[in-house]
Amino acid sequence: MIDPAALKTMGTLARSNAKRRPDVMVHEFEGRITTFAQFDRFTDQVANGLQALGAKNVAYWGKNSDVAFELFIGTCKAGGFFGPLNWRLAPAEIGQILERFVPDVLAVGPEFLDAVEQIRGQLPEGVTIIAAEGGSEKHPSYFDWRDGQPAEFTGDLGEPDDVCLVLFTSGTTGLPKGVMLSHANLLGQRTLMSEAGMNYDTMDDDAVMLVCMPFAHIGGIGVWCLSFANCAKAIITREFNPLEALDLFINRGVSHAFLVPAALQFIVRTPQAQAADFSHVKNIAYGAAPMPVPLLEECLTVFGCDFCQCYGMTETTGTISLLPPEDHRARDPRRLSSAGKALPGSKIKIIDADGNELPIGEIGEIAILSGNNMAGYYNNPEATAKTKDAEGWVRSGDAGYMDADGYLYIHDRIKDMIVSGGENVYPAEVESALYAHPAISEAAVIGVPDDKWGEAVKAVVTVKEGHTLDPVDVINFVRTRLAHFKCPKTVDVIEAMPRNASGKLLKRELRAPYWEGQSRQVN
Template identity: 45%
Template sequence: MAIEAALAEAGSFCDIVREHAQERGDTPAFTYGEETITFAELDENSNRVANALAAFGVKKGERVAFLGKNHPLYFEALLGAAKIGAVMTPVNWRLAAPEVAYILDNCCARVVFVGEGFADVLARVRGQAPDVEQVIGIDAPDHAGTDYRIWRDGFPARPPATRVGLEDDALQLYTSGTTGRPKGAVMTHGSILSSRDAVGQGEMRSWQEPVEGDVTLLAMPCFHISGTGTGIGTMVAGSNSIVLPEYDPTKALELIENYNISKIFLVPAAIQILLNHPRVKEVDFSRLKYVTYGASPIPLELMREAMEVLGCGFVQMYGMTETSGTIVALDPEHHVPEGSPRMRSVGTPLPGVEVKIIDEEGNTLPASTVGEIATRSSKNMSRYWNNPEATAETIDEDGWLRTGDAGYLDEDGYLYIHDRVKDMIISGGENVYPAEVENALYAHPKVADVAVIGIPSEKWGEEVKACVVVKAGEELTESELIQHAREHIAGYKCPKSVDFIEALPRNPSGKILRRELRAPYWEGKDRAVN
């Protein structure tokens, strides 16, 4: 059966993998170092995982979690969980222990898969995640409990009997929250497979089309939609993913050479790191067809250098966890070395995706008028996990999802990002919400008041700066405060610098005027994102 037909008939992405196993069983699905997992092995082993989870008592709709770096067995476990209607929840391994504990407790995971290097973290937080009953180590010699491969192979390879459909939950990814607590965005099989509608209608753009023999480098973390979305996408396409545990430019260049990589998704900071590598001019990139990039805009000079060195097509992607990934894209033909007005946009909506610009009351604004970006499509998440209030604030009764980004549409339907409604900072492709950082800094006994802003960074796009008012009679240093933050939140969220000031600017109602704090650092920039 052709990929297009399989997509059109699938009730879940499990069905598509099963189809690939029957028709191209010897084709590699994932490669990791010296290990290769074929589609036949992926289907059979995920059946074993499904039966093992079911035997433990995991039921449809329950969550399982994964704490570790990228690994093909993560996708095997994800697929196995999906086959019984359970939902994989990958946890950001860069988070501080209290943040890991919150997510495990919030998602109520009874089974946690842990990767090498994270057994100690999990052991420290077990007491704060009382639902966790079983821990399974994936190639984790530091974990003294159940070994994944032994556990998996103790169960039969027959397909489980559970019926899974497009409406069923499949994946739960946590996003940073404006209130300081992350929210679990729930994606269904339908939202993940929504691109199948474009396939069936022949509306896919050329860079989206699955091509036999494609090889994708999976370099972005699987706790993001960019990582898990890439892995699921290659499973659906029937192609091979070369998996990097974490982004390493030296290793990435080796894999591009050795595996004839044809597609990569990278954030702009990762592209810059790759181009700065001393070996980059020696590498043969002739098989590389597309670099897709997103999470933050890319400077024209960096794009020009990337086009010259890599010599492939570039696709800018705009989307978010809540939209199951990309909803708007700027196609390769709009990327030109000399630059163009269109290159300042993020492109046009993908087939089946609606985008509009709204004011605070939800009214649609005319072309070229800045407002909040809203979107509606089958790609939208179903809800925030156990958080109906946040869901109602984000998705209205007609299915329109507020992105929190400010921008405008031109007369031709191209979307331009102008600013962020939510004050979010994007540093190296990672979302950082000021409230999370502020909550951590407020916990320091010498801090009287604090506001966190994003300022331009040549390396990361933006970096975190804290503006701090110290309590009367106290003394506090930048290094002391940053070290305190590192004990409570992930390193990438911590301030890179601190300004100590007399008082924070506020409006009459007491709201911090972040724009006043940001203004000096963004002077001369034509938009307030970098």
């Protein structure tokens, strides 16, 4: 259960949990179990180590790990900024982020120690590189570094409104922006939910949270924070694997989880899931991409537990609108296609291009006012001003409408962002890579329905005169320049791009044939 008095800062929470349940497991990772008391001591050591280095910014380049969470809370205690990196990005893209974030310490997982050498020229001068899960010839071991520090850290240098976490989310130009989140952003909603009697994020002492979504996403680190706020147990997996997740549900007592729709689809369509006993599962939250109603019906039937739909964005610290279990139990297809209602302390409105609020039922851009809204983008005031206005309203970039009961419905995307398997892909970045191909004259990238990933990236191109083009060659060409999840799954060649009278490319016309029969322009 959540202790409201402890929800001041992440450091305060760590100390409270250590006193309340010292010998209980905070999390398990690949057989390594850490208790709340050990975790508090380890994060004290991290804070002392950072202070000894004079470190402010700490970056983590790796897959999910218990080490990542120790670094996060230790950085919070030391009053610094923690920035986990999306390991699916190409090394050059990681380098671009680090050039802007300028970390004092870079902790690197075992899979990426060799890749660090590829971006040496992009690393800030004097950065301390630590091997996150064991030493190497070039870099010290995290465990040796941590255990060489004093075991107690006096005080807590963080205040509720201080930024402690920077999550990097792709922009329309492809250069990731650092979303700055505070302790209050991460913890404040817990208090508001409790005061409103909404128990959807309250966990009993015997609860077990599955943390398998990427740590560099709010859906990964946010779920761990929820478990930590409840002083509950968590099982961390290095990355999502449907058979591993299913085994943890069945055999390890996992009672709570957050999963993107694609991950849920992988699990429920595994043959073993059909006969599994999920009676101990209490609640599954889902979000980060739209959930097709037929898939949701299938998940409700297979798991037989409570479900919550979570709509939000990194800039709102995740969930800002919730479709609660009672709406799922009713099985009303109309309600199941909704993103629910605004959470306590938050307001949602639909606006036009000029920021004017639109009437009920009219489609426009979704805007949010909340204590969960980001402080801004790291070292990027121009981008901040475009997303967050003087009153604190954040433009989501999503199109939708509200009904008379206050339910939000997502209709389309204002920006051309594609969501594939919970990962955001921005067409402009992919188009830029395509234009470098010697045979491509013009390129447009769109999202098309995909039964596995929700949406798949499709490239539509025209060919330069006198050239021929092999779609497989185009896909391989882009893969040398971008992370694989951003690369086109398919390439279509057309004679000419559709344009309006002023020459503007009409992407809606390109998308239309692939979305015929779909009720929404998101999948």
